[in-house]
Amino acid sequence: MGATRRPTLADVARLSGMSKTAVSLILNDRPSRLSTEAVERVRQAAAQLDYKPNLAAQSLRSGKTRSIGFISDRVTITRLATPMLSGTLRAAKELDHTVLIAETGDDVSELADAFREMIDRRVDGVIVGLLAARLVDVPPAPPSFPVVIVNGRTPDDLPSVLPDEYAAGRAMASVLLDAGHTRVGFIGDIPHIASDPRRSVTIADRLAGIRDAFAARGLTPVEVIVPDWTPEYGFMETPRMLDEHPDLTALIAATDAVAFGVYQALAERGLRVPGDISVVSFDDEELGALLRPGLTTARLPYEQMARLGVEMLLGVRELAHETLPVPVIARDSVRALR
Numbered sequence: 001m002g003a004t005r006r007p008t009l010a011d012v013a014r015l016s017g018m019s020k021t022a023v024s025l026i027l028n029d030r031p032s033r034l035s036t037e038a039v040e041r042v043r044q045a046a047a048q049l050d051y052k053p054n055l056a057a058q059s060l061r062s063g064k065t066r067s068i069g070f071i072s073d074r075v076t077i078t079r080l081a082t083p084m085l086s087g088t089l090r091a092a093k094e095l096d097h098t099v100l101i102a103e104t105g106d107d108v109s110e111l112a113d114a115f116r117e118m119i120d121r122r123v124d125g126v127i128v129g130l131l132a133a134r135l136v137d138v139p140p141a142p143p144s145f146p147v148v149i150v151n152g153r154t155p156d157d158l159p160s161v162l163p164d165e166y167a168a169g170r171a172m173a174s175v176l177l178d179a180g181h182t183r184v185g186f187i188g189d190i191p192h193i194a195s196d197p198r199r200s201v202t203i204a205d206r207l208a209g210i211r212d213a214f215a216a217r218g219l220t221p222v223e224v225i226v227p228d229w230t231p232e233y234g235f236m237e238t239p240r241m242l243d244e245h246p247d248l249t250a251l252i253a254a255t256d257a258v259a260f261g262v263y264q265a266l267a268e269r270g271l272r273v274p275g276d277i278s279v280v281s282f283d284d285e286e287l288g289a290l291l292r293p294g295l296t297t298a299r300l301p302y303e304q305m306a307r308l309g310v311e312m313l314l315g316v317r318e319l320a321h322e323t324l325p326v327p328v329i330a331r332d333s334v335r336a337l338r
Contacts, residue, residue: 009023012046015049016041016042018041023046026039027042065122065123066096067124070126071102071104071129072102073130073131076101076103081129087310088127088310095310095311115139119145126147126148127147128148130149130152135153135198136152137154138156148309148319151302159312160321162201162322162323163202164205164324165205165206165326168206168326169205169206169213170209171326171328172210173209173214176278177214177219179250181337184219185224185250186210188253189226190229206254210252226258229254234263235265238266249277250334251277251278252279256284256295278334280334281297284297284300297329297331298328299329305324
């Protein structure tokens with residue numbers, strides 16, 4: 001038995017009693033003087049036949065492929081940032097676009113190659129999504145070809161979406177300040193990253209938000225520098241900080257990974273969270289919810305940033321520089337002192 005023939009525009013025209021030109025105008029949402037009754041008749045005929053437009057033919061006529069490119073450094077293999085990919089796919093589907101995906105690691109030449117390949121495949125625009133919010137070089141694009149950077153910036157100031165890390169820093173500090181904590185330690189300053197936009201364009205804002213929240217109340221947190229945001233350094237620096245500053249009642253970890261090490265160090269000392277010392281952090285990794293007690297942290301809005309990036313790319317929103325709120329995820333790691 002042969003394959004079932006795919007319904008055509010002519011079939012819809014015959015069933016609806018309309019011309020092919022009228023059917024094309026209606027199904028492609030083009031302006032016309034056709035009556036509401038005629039529009040409804042065509043749409044019902046298309047639904048009855050399960051008619052699907054020929055996307056290849058549409059692309060030839062419009063110059064649009066209804067596809068976008070998504071290029072990342074390591075988003076697709078990093079659990080922390082997979083919501084960015086999910087947000088891209090969902091937003092593109094809602095806007096009737098497919099997504100071509102490429103991953104480059106930290107190789108600048110790989111990014112350039114992937115970018116050129118996306119253009120060769122005639123995608124309607126490209127999202128460059130980064131795991132760490134940093135300055136990234138993107139090859140020049142053809143005129144009127146939209147490019148949006150999600151969780152990053154470019155030297156030539158392409159449209160971008162970033163988390164509002166300054167507000168996040170103030171918010172997390174305020175969680176402790178509002179709970180009555182005035183002697184607080186911060187574990188996780190990495191000056192060479194905070195001052196280098198090629199490493200991060202947001203960490204300096206996070207630190208500034210924390211410091212400004214304390215300064216607004218005439219206070220200064222105790223800070224310690226670490227070489228990396230890993231559990232190891234949270235574990236190593238927590239005892240040293242408490243030995244030098246035994247009056248501390250709360251700790252801020254730069255990331256959830258650092259906070260994991262903080263929890264282990266406190267447990268080894270027989271200190272309870274939050275009974276003896278409160279802890280807050282940033283990122284909202286899965287381990288933050290699995291710690292006991294659950295870790296109060298700030299959630300990086302990867303999915304929301306990606307959705308906004310797609311909407312900007314496809315003209316639903318204006319191309320611009322946008323920042324999105326970083327919500328506080330309150331769990332059980334903070335004790336009120338008053």
